[in-house]
Amino acid sequence: MNSQDGNENLQRQALTEHLKELRSCLIISFVAVFIGFCLSYTVIRPIGTWFFKPLIDVLPEGTSLIFTSYQEGFFFI
Numbered sequence: 001m002n003s004q005d006g007n008e009n010l011q012r013q014a015l016t017e018h019l020k021e022l023r024s025c026l027i028i029s030f031v032a033v034f035i036g037f038c039l040s041y042t043v044i045r046p047i048g049t050w051f052f053k054p055l056i057d058v059l060p061e062g063t064s065l066i067f068t069s070y071q072e073g074f075f076f077i
Helices: 003-012 015-042 043-056 070-074
Strands: none
Touching: 015 043
């Protein structure tokens, strides 16, 4: 199939067909993002524990990490 055939196919489609195709692509994209979010949410605690373990190991006894905002966890150096 050459590019001219592809252009003719696009020109023959009605606007509603284009919108239906866009809608299906958007739905698939949103479902994929939702599944990715759910999977990443299930493993965030083990990743965070692994990430902060070296810092927690050198803290004095009886102390803990305290972050007052989300980004502070990445600026502990």
